Amino acid sequence: MARRGVMRSAASRVFAVLVAVVLVAGVLTAVLLVLDAQRSARVEAERVTRSVSETLADLPEVRSALTSGPSAATAELQPVTERITRSAGVDFITIMTADGIRVTHRDPGQIGRHYLGTIPGTPVARTEEFTGTLGPSVRTIVPVLDGGRVVGWVSTGVTVESIGSTLLPRLPYAIGIALAVTAAGVVGALVVRRLTRRVTGDLPxxxxxxxxxxxxxxxxxxxxxxxxxxxxxxxxxxxxxxxxxxxxxxxxxxxxxxxxxxxxxxxxxxxxxxxxxxxxxxxxxxxxxxxxxxxxxxxxxxxxxxxxxxxxxxxxxxxxxxxxxxxxxxxxxxxxxxxxxxxxxxxxxxxxxxxxxxxxxxxxxxxxxxxxxxxxxxxxxxxxxxxxxxxxxxxxxxxxxxxxxxxxxxxxxxxxxxxxxx
CATH class of the missing domain: 3.30.565.10 (Histidine kinase-like ATPase, C-terminal domain)
Structure with a gap:
């Protein structure tokens, strides 16, 4: 009976309310950190895909290969895109002709087919999320220009699944920070409970x-x-x-x-x-x-x-x-x-x-x-x-x-x- 009375005391009620608020704050902190990590991973993917596409589009070798015909372009550029795909940490690099016919692709069987994605009507770079042969991906397409004329396009992409996998290493940090916030809040609630009990004792x-x-x-x-x-x-x-x-x-x-x-x-x-x-x-x-x-x-x-x-x-x-x-x-x-x-x-x-x-x-x-x-x-x-x-x-x-x-x-x-x- 005495224990039940303590649990109903004003100090215990204040403690319970504060702990509930701290737990909610901890959960919200973890959620916000995960969302922020997800946003950061997507921003990083957009930055990397744009950087790779712009670098390839500016190479004279790429312009020269695209003007020499699809078969010659595939023979010259497919090994280059495979090597850069591995080193840059992207999931695919697709180089295509001006009308969107692929000359390189992660799956060689897709070469010669039309590009799945948005090709801008004007020669400008475009970043979007689109579902292609590899599933949903964040991709950036950049025009290849030869004297102001569009001779092809370079599209670099990172799949949404890959972006999600980058969050796993960040989860322990988010959980650790949320637990630290919760622990600090519980300690504060214990201090408040002790101070409240000094004034109210175990009175309900x-x-x-x-x-x-x-x-x-x-x-x-x-x-x-x-x-x-x-x-x-x-x-x-x-x-x-x-x-x-x-x-x-x-x-x-x-x-x-x-x-x-x-x-x-x-x-x-x-x-x-x-x-x-x-x-x-x-x-x-x-x-x-x-x-x-x-x-x-x-x-x-x-x-x-x-x-x-x-x-x-x-x-x-x-x-x-x-x-x-x-x-x-x-x-x-x-x-x-x-x-x-x-x-x-x-x-x-x-x-x-x-x-x-x-x-x-x-x-x-x-x-x-x-x-x-x-x-x-x-x-x-x-x-x-x-x-x-x-x-x-x-x-x-x-x-x-x-x-x-x-x-x-x-x-x-x-x-x-x-x-x-x-």
């Missing part, structure tokens, strides 16, 4: 996400409670000072107004009996945080809203991060500054969570990236940036819900499945 990926969610929940609750404590502390100090100055009525009015504002939100929270009490406590703290930052706060909670299927930790992460982003945007935006939170029943017994703000909005070019891990439109601080929204999206989608962004005003809308109430 879901538990790592839950740990991050718990941290975010504690952080946002802590900030809310700190703001609430700070606001109440300021008001209490002010009330005490007013009492010491003998201005008791003003002190009573201040405390009454404070109680009235808090009680209004408490009434809304407690009216939603099926709701999450942890989220209710969070909203009370966020109201104080908004007041501290000079942002008008409005919370609309439908008492008929069912409870979501999220755990208390995940619910606080979703609501807290959405509100934190809205407060940051509103506080940095133009006046009037406001944040509006809405909790209402959705379709088919679901729950709709909406957070809107008066900020400047999210630029069109970055709207598709705001849910990417590590991406943020705000500068990083000691707590880091680019974690909240990706975490919210992951939690919502894992619960079977959806999260979307609307503009003008900026509004995040999360639709979550509701929990059946006994």
């Amino acid at each position: 990926a879901r538990e790592v996400r839950d740990a991050v969610s718990s941290y975010e929940s504690v952080r946002t609750l802590g900030e809310a409670l700190r703001a609430q404590n700070h606001e109440h502390g300021n008001r209490m100090h002010t009330a005490v000072a007013l009492i010491e100055l003998g201005r008791t009525d003003e002190a009573v009015e201040l405390l009454t107004e404070t109680s009235r504002q808090s009680q209004a939100l408490v009434d809304q929270v407690t009216a939603a009996r099926a709701g999450d009490p942890t989220v209710g406590a969070l909203l009370l703290g966020k109201a104080a945080q908004a007041a501290e930052r000079g942002v008008e706060w409005e919370a609309v909670l439908d008492p008929e809203t069912p409870r979501t299927t999220l755990s208390a930790v995940d619910a606080v992460s979703v609501v807290g991060n959405l509100i934190d982003n809205a407060l940051d945007a509103a506080a940095a935006g133009p006046e009037p500054r406001w944040v509006r939170f809405t909790l209402a029943p959705g379709d088919a017994g679901g729950v709709v969570v909406e957070v809107a703000d008066s900020g400047d909005g999210i630029p069109q070019g970055t709207r598709e990236r705001i849910f990417e891990p590590g991406f943020s439109t705000k500068p990083a601080d000691e707590t880091g940036r680019g974690v909240g929204l990706p975490l919210v999206k992951a939690i919502v989608e894992a619960a079977g819900g959806t999260l979307r962004l609307d503009a003008e005003p900026t509004r995040f809308r999360a639709e979550l499945p509701g929990r059946e109430t006994p």
Whole structure:
């Protein structure tokens, strides 16, 4: 059981993904090297065939033999082409008359027959792949000129089979390089796995996400409670000072107004009996945080809203991060500054969570990236940036819900499945 747990850990999953990527990269490297070797072999064959054909076409002996008649040309040139074929590493050299009748050939039985291939209509060199008596081959045909007049042609070729055989010596190099790339990638994956395990231990990926969610929940609750404590502390100090100055009525009015504002939100929270009490406590703290930052706060909670299927930790992460982003945007935006939170029943017994703000909005070019891990439109601080929204999206989608962004005003809308109430 312990071994199965390790194999499902986040570190092992990262390792498996990296190894899969490395293996694919290794295979692609080998394929690309083989294709490049094949291309290089073909280019080399084209270069050699052109060079041999041009050299023979320029020889005075070849011109003289072609002008002396087919029989004399065969007797003089066949031994020459056989010797050059062996020494140049080509498969055939065919010399022919101007109208394409062979006077030399690798198979003497083919002499006197018409050349199989393309004879250019103008006296120019041409390289092509053509299937002749020896099968598919890469060949270059060059005209033999005598005073500007075509007296014959020289065609030199290398069969495709021969080109393929030149790849065999290069395969070990390609495989060796691919194995080296794979080995280096696996070593890198092992290092990443070790580093990941230092952070996550043997926790499964879901538990790592839950740990991050718990941290975010504690952080946002802590900030809310700190703001609430700070606001109440300021008001209490002010009330005490007013009492010491003998201005008791003003002190009573201040405390009454404070109680009235808090009680209004408490009434809304407690009216939603099926709701999450942890989220209710969070909203009370966020109201104080908004007041501290000079942002008008409005919370609309439908008492008929069912409870979501999220755990208390995940619910606080979703609501807290959405509100934190809205407060940051509103506080940095133009006046009037406001944040509006809405909790209402959705379709088919679901729950709709909406957070809107008066900020400047999210630029069109970055709207598709705001849910990417590590991406943020705000500068990083000691707590880091680019974690909240990706975490919210992951939690919502894992619960079977959806999260979307609307503009003008900026509004995040999360639709979550509701929990059946006994």
